[in-house]
Amino acid sequence: MHAMKERVYQANLQLPDWALVKLTWGNVSEINRELGVIVIKPSGVPYESMTADQMVVTDLDGNLLEEGGLKASSDLPTHVILYKGFESIGSVAHTHSTHAVTWAQSSRDIPVYGTTHADTFYGPVPNTRQLSQKEVEDAYEVNTGKVIVETFKERGIDPDAIPAVLVNGHGPFTWGKTPAKAIENSYVLDEVADMATQTEQIGGKENKLPQFVLDKHYFRKHGAGAYYGQG
Amino acid sequence: MHAMKERVYQANLQLPDWALVKLTWGNVSEINRELGVIVIKPSGVPYESMTADQMVVTDLDGNLLEEGGLKASSDLPTHVILYKGFESIGSVAHTHSTHAVTWAQSSRDIPVYGTTHADTFYGPVPNTRQLSQKEVEDAYEVNTGKVIVETFKERGIDPDAIPAVLVNGHGPFTWGKTPAKAIENSYVLDEVADMATQTEQIGGKENKLPQFVLDKHYFRKHGAGAYYGQG
Amino acid sequence: MHAMKERVYQANLQLPDWALVKLTWGNVSEINRELGVIVIKPSGVPYESMTADQMVVTDLDGNLLEEGGLKASSDLPTHVILYKGFESIGSVAHTHSTHAVTWAQSSRDIPVYGTTHADTFYGPVPNTRQLSQKEVEDAYEVNTGKVIVETFKERGIDPDAIPAVLVNGHGPFTWGKTPAKAIENSYVLDEVADMATQTEQIGGKENKLPQFVLDKHYFRKHGAGAYYGQG
Amino acid sequence: MHAMKERVYQANLQLPDWALVKLTWGNVSEINRELGVIVIKPSGVPYESMTADQMVVTDLDGNLLEEGGLKASSDLPTHVILYKGFESIGSVAHTHSTHAVTWAQSSRDIPVYGTTHADTFYGPVPNTRQLSQKEVEDAYEVNTGKVIVETFKERGIDPDAIPAVLVNGHGPFTWGKTPAKAIENSYVLDEVADMATQTEQIGGKENKLPQFVLDKHYFRKHGAGAYYGQG
Numbered sequence: 001m002h003a004m005k006e007r008v009y010q011a012n013l014q015l016p017d018w019a020l021v022k023l024t025w026g027n028v029s030e031i032n033r034e035l036g037v038i039v040i041k042p043s044g045v046p047y048e049s050m051t052a053d054q055m056v057v058t059d060l061d062g063n064l065l066e067e068g069g070l071k072a073s074s075d076l077p078t079h080v081i082l083y084k085g086f087e088s089i090g091s092v093a094h095t096h097s098t099h100a101v102t103w104a105q106s107s108r109d110i111p112v113y114g115t116t117h118a119d120t121f122y123g124p125v126p127n128t129r130q131l132s133q134k135e136v137e138d139a140y141e142v143n144t145g146k147v148i149v150e151t152f153k154e155r156g157i158d159p160d161a162i163p164a165v166l167v168n169g170h171g172p173f174t175w176g177k178t179p180a181k182a183i184e185n186s187y188v189l190d191e192v193a194d195m196a197t198q199t200e201q202i203g204g205k206e207n208k209l210p211q212f213v214l215d216k217h218y219f220r221k222h223g224a225g226a227y228y229g230q231g
Numbered sequence: 232m233h234a235m236k237e238r239v240y241q242a243n244l245q246l247p248d249w250a251l252v253k254l255t256w257g258n259v260s261e262i263n264r265e266l267g268v269i270v271i272k273p274s275g276v277p278y279e280s281m282t283a284d285q286m287v288v289t290d291l292d293g294n295l296l297e298e299g300g301l302k303a304s305s306d307l308p309t310h311v312i313l314y315k316g317f318e319s320i321g322s323v324a325h326t327h328s329t330h331a332v333t334w335a336q337s338s339r340d341i342p343v344y345g346t347t348h349a350d351t352f353y354g355p356v357p358n359t360r361q362l363s364q365k366e367v368e369d370a371y372e373v374n375t376g377k378v379i380v381e382t383f384k385e386r387g388i389d390p391d392a393i394p395a396v397l398v399n400g401h402g403p404f405t406w407g408k409t410p411a412k413a414i415e416n417s418y419v420l421d422e423v424a425d426m427a428t429q430t431e432q433i434g435g436k437e438n439k440l441p442q443f444v445l446d447k448h449y450f451r452k453h454g455a456g457a458y459y460g461q462g
Numbered sequence: 463m464h465a466m467k468e469r470v471y472q473a474n475l476q477l478p479d480w481a482l483v484k485l486t487w488g489n490v491s492e493i494n495r496e497l498g499v500i501v502i503k504p505s506g507v508p509y510e511s512m513t514a515d516q517m518v519v520t521d522l523d524g525n526l527l528e529e530g531g532l533k534a535s536s537d538l539p540t541h542v543i544l545y546k547g548f549e550s551i552g553s554v555a556h557t558h559s560t561h562a563v564t565w566a567q568s569s570r571d572i573p574v575y576g577t578t579h580a581d582t583f584y585g586p587v588p589n590t591r592q593l594s595q596k597e598v599e600d601a602y603e604v605n606t607g608k609v610i611v612e613t614f615k616e617r618g619i620d621p622d623a624i625p626a627v628l629v630n631g632h633g634p635f636t637w638g639k640t641p642a643k644a645i646e647n648s649y650v651l652d653e654v655a656d657m658a659t660q661t662e663q664i665g666g667k668e669n670k671l672p673q674f675v676l677d678k679h680y681f682r683k684h685g686a687g688a689y690y691g692q693g
Numbered sequence: 694m695h696a697m698k699e700r701v702y703q704a705n706l707q708l709p710d711w712a713l714v715k716l717t718w719g720n721v722s723e724i725n726r727e728l729g730v731i732v733i734k735p736s737g738v739p740y741e742s743m744t745a746d747q748m749v750v751t752d753l754d755g756n757l758l759e760e761g762g763l764k765a766s767s768d769l770p771t772h773v774i775l776y777k778g779f780e781s782i783g784s785v786a787h788t789h790s791t792h793a794v795t796w797a798q799s800s801r802d803i804p805v806y807g808t809t810h811a812d813t814f815y816g817p818v819p820n821t822r823q824l825s826q827k828e829v830e831d832a833y834e835v836n837t838g839k840v841i842v843e844t845f846k847e848r849g850i851d852p853d854a855i856p857a858v859l860v861n862g863h864g865p866f867t868w869g870k871t872p873a874k875a876i877e878n879s880y881v882l883d884e885v886a887d888m889a890t891q892t893e894q895i896g897g898k899e900n901k902l903p904q905f906v907l908d909k910h911y912f913r914k915h916g917a918g919a920y921y922g923q924g
Contacts, residue, residue, distance in 0.1 A: 022422060023415065024460075025347070044460030074451065074459045096347050101426050105345040106435030114798040115863045116718070116789050133443040140447050169440045170346045184716065191715060195794050197433055202890055204799030209862045212826040216833050220767065228767045229717075229737030253653060254646065255691075256578070275691025305682065305690045327578050332657050336576040337666030364674040371678050400671045401577045428664055484884060485877065486922075487809070506922025536913065536921045558809050563888050567807040568897030595905040602909050631902045632808045659895055 001037070001057065004030055008039045009052035011093070011179035016047050018187050020097040027073040028093045030179050031083045036060050040079060042070035060084075074141065081145025082175065086152070086159040089175040091182035096171045099193035100186075103127065104166035110192060112209045113199045118217035120188045122161035126151050130168045148173060161218075164189045232268070232288065235261055239270045240283035242324070242410035247278050249418050251328040258304040259324045261410050262314045267291050271310060273301035291315075305372065312376025313406065317383070317390040320406040322413035327402045330424035331417075334358065335397040341423060343440045344430045349448035351419045353392035357382050361399045379404060392449075395420045463499070463519065466492055470501045471514035473555070473641035478509050480649050482559040489535040490555045492641050493545045498522050502541060504532035522546075536603065543607025544637065548614070548621040551637040553644035558633045561655035562648075565589065566628035572654060574671045575661045579654045580679035582647065584623040587654070588613050592630045610635060623680075626651045694730070694750065697723055701732045702745035704786070704872035709740050711880050713790040720766040721786045723872050724776045729753050733772060735763035753777075767834065774838025775868065779845070779852040782868040784875035789864045792886035793879075796820065797859035803885060805902045806892045811910035813881045815854040819844050823861045841866060854911075857882045 011028040015021040024047070029040035038058045045054060056072040057065045062080040064072070073079075079092045103110050109124040110117070128147045135143040148165050151157070163185045164174040174185035199205070221228040242259040246252040255278070260271035269289045276285060287303040288296045293311040295303070304310075310323045334341050340355040341348070359378045366374040379396050382388070394416045395405040405416035430436070452459040473490040477483040486509070491502035500520045507516060518534040519527045524542040526534070535541075541554045565572050571586040572579070590609045597605040610627050613619070625647045626636040636647035661667070683690040704721040708714040717740070722733035731751045738747060749765040750758045755773040757765070766772075772785045796803050802817040803810070821840045828836040841858050844850070856878045857867040867878035892898070914921040 022418065025350075042461065071461055098422065098426060099429070101345060101347055102429040102433065102435075105426065105430040105438060106433045107438040108433065108435070113862070114794060116794055119718075130441065131444070133441070136441075136443050136447045140451075169344070169438065169444060187715065191791065195791060195798065197429060198792070198795040198890060199798040200433060202795065202799045202801065202893060204795075204801070207798060207800040207862065210823065210826070210829075212829050213824070213862060216829045220833075230735065230764055253649065256581075273692065302692055329653065329657060330660070332576060332578055333660040333664065333666070336657065336661040336669060337664045338669040339664065339666070361672065362675070364672070367672075367674050367678045371682075400575070400669065400675060428660060431664060484880065487812075504923065533923055560884065560888060561891065563807060563809055564891040564895065564897075567888065567892040567900060568895045569900040570895065570897070592903065593906070595903070598903075598905050598909045602913075631806070631900065631906060659891060662895060 001039075002052075004032060004037075004039050005055040005057075006052045007179045008041065008055050009050070011091070011183045012041045012050070013047060014183050015093070015095055015186070018183075020095040020183075020186055020190060022096070025096040026094055027075055028091065028179050028183060029073075029076070029079045030091045031060070031089075033060070037065065038062065038076075038079065038083065040076055041073050043073050045070065075144075077139070077141035078145040078148075078173070081142055082148060082173065085145070085149030086175065088160055089163070090177045091179040092173060092175045093179070093182040093186045094171070094173050095186050095190075097186065097190040099190045099197060100166065100172040101170075102197060103193050104171045105169060107168055110166070110196050112214055113196050113204060113207065114209055115213065115217045116188075116195060117192045118209060118214045119221055120185065121164060121192070122214065122218045122222075123157065125162060125164050125166060125189065125192070126155060126157060127166040128168045144170070161222075232270075233283075235263060235268075235270050236286040236288075237283045238410045239272065239286050240281070242322070242414045243272045243281070244278060245414050246324070246326055246417070249414075251326040251414075251417055251421055253327070256327040257325055258306055258310075259322065259410050259414060260304075260307070260310045261322045262291070262320075264291070268296065269293065269307075269310065269314065271307055272304050274304050276301065306375075308370070308372035309376040309379075309404070312373055313379060313404065316376070316380030317406065319391055320394075321408045322410040323404060323406045324410070324413040324417045325402070325404050326417050326421075328417065328421040330421045330428060331397065331403040333428060334424050335402045336400060338399055341397070341427050343445055344427050344435060344438065345440055346444065346448045347419075347426060348423045349440060349445045350452055351416065352395060352423070353445065353449045353453075354388065356393060356395050356397060356420065356423070357386060357388060358397040359399050375401070392453075463501075464514075466494060466499075466501050467517040467519075468514045469641045470503065470517050471512070473553070473645045474503045474512070475509060476645050477555070477557055477648070480645075482557040482645075482648055482652060484558070487558040488556055489537055490553065490641050490645060491535075491538070491541045492553045493522070493551075495522070499527065500524065500538075500541065500545065502538055503535050505535050507532065537606075539601070539603035540607040540610075540635070543604055544610060544635065547607070547611030548637065550622055551625070552639045553641040554635060554637045555641070555644040555648045556633070556635050557648050557652075559648065559652040561652045561659060562628065562634035563632075564659060565655050566633045567631060569630055572628070572658050574676055575658050575666060575669065576671055577675065577679045578650075578657060580671060580676045581683055582650045583626060583654070584676065584680040584684075585619065587624060587626050587628060587651065588617060588619060589628040590630050606632070623684075694732075695745075697725060697730075697732050698748040698750075699745045700872045701734065701748050702743070704784070704876045705734045705743070706740060707876055708786070708788055708879070711876075713788040713876075713879055713883060715789070718789040719787055720768055721784065721872050721876060722766075722769070722772045723784045724753070724782075726753070730758065731755065731769075731772065731776065733769055734766050736766050738763065768837075770832070770834035771838040771841075771866070774835055775841060775866065778838070778842030779868065781853055782856070783870045784872040785866060785868045786872070786875040786879045787864070787866050788879050788883075790879065790883040792883045792890060793859065793865040794863075795890060796886050797864045798862060800861055803859070803889050805907055806889050806897060806900065807902055808906065808910045809881075809888060810885045811902060811907045812914055813878065814857060814885070815907065815911040815915075816850065818855060818857050818859060818882065818885070819848060819850060820859040821861045837863070854915075
């Protein structure tokens with residue numbers, strides 16, 4: 001449990017270092033499905049004074065497991081739903097990074113304009129539909145998780161191939177096998193979002209990356225045929 | 232008085248650290264209504280050489296209370312009017328932060344495009360009308376304060392719910408219970424302004440946040456039903 | 463002479479610290495009209511290895527006065543013409559700062575959109591006409607200086623009131639009584655240019671600052687009636 | 694060989710310091726045609742833990758020369774083709790820098806809008822055609838090199854005069870006599886790309902730099918008549 005808390009703590013600290021999070025606007029969690037635990041950042045605690053010990057431990061439904069601890073991030077119910085809906089993932093990250101939020105606010109998917117995108121995300125990064133008034137008023141954070149899972153199910157997207165989503169009017173969630181990978185995906189997502197915005201400013205909107213380049217770049221880094229890195 | 236000067240000093244120093252202020256373009260003050268004093272940054276003193284002792288102490292009308300001290304910020308009369316018009320506030324901050332100024336210069340309110348905005352500001356951040364020539368030539372800084380208060384009164388905006396304003400053609404003022412909160416609102420405002428500009432660049436102008444999401448996000452952080460943070 | 467070299471050296475070093483200059487793309491000089499000398503940065507020397515001693519000393523026509531010294535900045539002839547044309551100035555700075563260059567490249571003056579601009583520049587920052595082929599091929603740097611002086615003369619602009627210019631297709635020159643003031647004007651110019659670009663992106667192009675606000679802001683910081691700062 | 698590895702290592706480290714590379718998205722190589730060796734960054738190794746010793750040594754066809762070493766950057770075949778096609782160059786650099794990628798994604802050359810561009814690149818920076826599906830599926834990295842060389846040959850561009858290219862939908866490659874020069878060209882390219890994007894935002898698209906200014910600026914820094922720097 002100590003190592004798990006330490007990983008979650010370090011990943012949370014990396015977010016402001018990468019300028020993806022201002023104030024306390026972000027959170028990272030990790031799940032251990034065998035042990036039946038989730039570890040997540042406490043709610044509203046400043047990064048400067050946060051310690052690894054303060055990471056909050058819950059069961060797989062988000063119920064607190066340690067007495068006397070801090071309150072979990074208010075986004076915990078979203079994380080719980082993502083872990084239930086996406087069975088292969090081991091960590092979830094949420095930020096309000098500037099460029100990803102911009103796209104979330106625009107109600108648009110991020111198109112695949114280049115190989116920087118294709119190296120990490122195997123297709124456009126989807127934007128969810130807006131939640132209904134009822135979904136917002138009843139169990140808002142749960143329904144945020146549900147609309148993400150719904151988006152991937154209905155559009156037939158594999159969450160391992162596109163480990164990121166934009167929640168309409170809100171911001172990005174990303175995930176991965178580990179906290180390090182989940183936040184790396186947040187980092188890449190924001191850069192890809194920035195590049196896409198600027199590409200459109202200079203008239204590049206029609207220049208989508210061909211599918212065969214998307215295939216090439218994604219699969220030279222992922223899967224059985226990958227040949228990038230020392231792996 | 233020493234603790235008050237220290238808080239005002241620290242809040243002023245935070246502004247360049249957050250890249251909200253260049254050179255000497257900003258000021259923060261705090262009021263103690265029971266003691267009848269306002270403490271504010273001196274005018275035109277570089278941040279690097281400024282000391283807590285140099286903070287200027289005035290009465291509630293802005294008259295200097297300490298002999299031999301420095302001149303107060305030239306924006307002091309604006310702060311005085313805000314304290315008189317908005318009785319619940321304890322601190323005022325003024326910056327020329329890039330993105331908030333951009334909106335001030337555009338003569339537009341900042342629309343609510345997302346939850347990053349809604350978490351802090353319960354509605355569009357208002358832009359004042361332009362001052363008339365007479366208002367500028369007679370008691371410019373006083374009239375800057377008056378047009379802010381007028382904007383909130385005429386449009387029925389609660390200054391505790393939207394603790395920020397854009398002065399047309401000039402820049403932002405923000406406020407809060409404490410100096411720490413007043414400058415935090417300056418920080419959030421600039422980020423929200425940047426996100427709004429970029430959202431419009433990619434065609435998101437029609438995607439305003441629904442009122443029920445604004446309600447949800449604002450009230451999960453503020454008021455009796457709040458459940459964000461450890462509070 | 464040592465103090466003059468030190469001031470010029472420190473001002474040159476400040477430019478990369480303020481992110482106004484990449485590599486060796488900038489230069490600052492100072493004139494002492496009574497002693498008949500100009501001190502300027504050497505050409506193409508990296509900032510990291512530069513020393514105050516290496517600053518180059520010339521007469522008022524730009525002829526080297528110290529044997530064995532380094533070559534002066536290739537922009538020296540432009541500085542010389544500016545000192546001859548603008549008799550009240552004591553220092554000239556040249557950068558390729560991103561946002562000021564953007565406006566120089568656009569062939570447009572920077573409009574006065576707000577008080578951040580008005581606090582330093584009493585009117586639009588002018589863009590020169592393009593040089594003719596003959597002017598470029600014969601004494602390019604001299605003619606760059608001449609077209610700046612011509613711009614101010616023909617348009618009746620006081621170089622003390624607007625201490626900055628955009629050379630069409632090239633970049634900004636700024637000036638002041640001292641090197642510290644000349645580079646401060648470079649710093650403000652780049653920020654004002656950035657704010658102007660963003661203001662136009664969100665539709666603020668029609669919202670020019672009224673003349674009476676420009677008057678108010680400029681004269682509360684400059685001239686006999688100034689009341690900003692401790693002066 | 695040690696000095697060559699050290700130069701390649703230092704140049705690779707400079708890329709994240711200049712904010713041109715995130716994560717492991719970049720690589721620099723150097724060639725010694727007499728010794729018949731290329732030294733290049735290993736694939737996917739984080740900059741923080743990388744050592745000079747880990748630089749990979751190959752022959753002029755990209756075959757590994759040292760047993761037990763790391764795998765070379767997956768972009769090595771592109772570097773090899775560039776060294777074969779451009780016989781005067783001594784180093785190649787590849788980044789995913791934000792603004793250069795933006796132009797690569799837009800399928801447009803970077804126009805010459807100003808002297809900042811002209812000081813380094815003697816004409817528009819070309820964008821390649823898109824690769825065909827067959828070219829991507831068969832020897833992608835080799836064909837990336839070939840389409841760059843083809844672009845320069847077919848358009849009659851001298852790779853010493855314009856030491857940079859945008860690979861359509863991917864990103865920039867730059868080169869030079871040395872690793873220090875190759876990465877400097879990456880640095881200048883990204884700044885020039887940023888300035889070009891912003892110039893177009895404010896309506897400067899028609900204001901191309903005249904050929905005679907391009908000539909003047911390029912040749913005052915390059916070739917027999919150069920007079921910039923201490924050279």
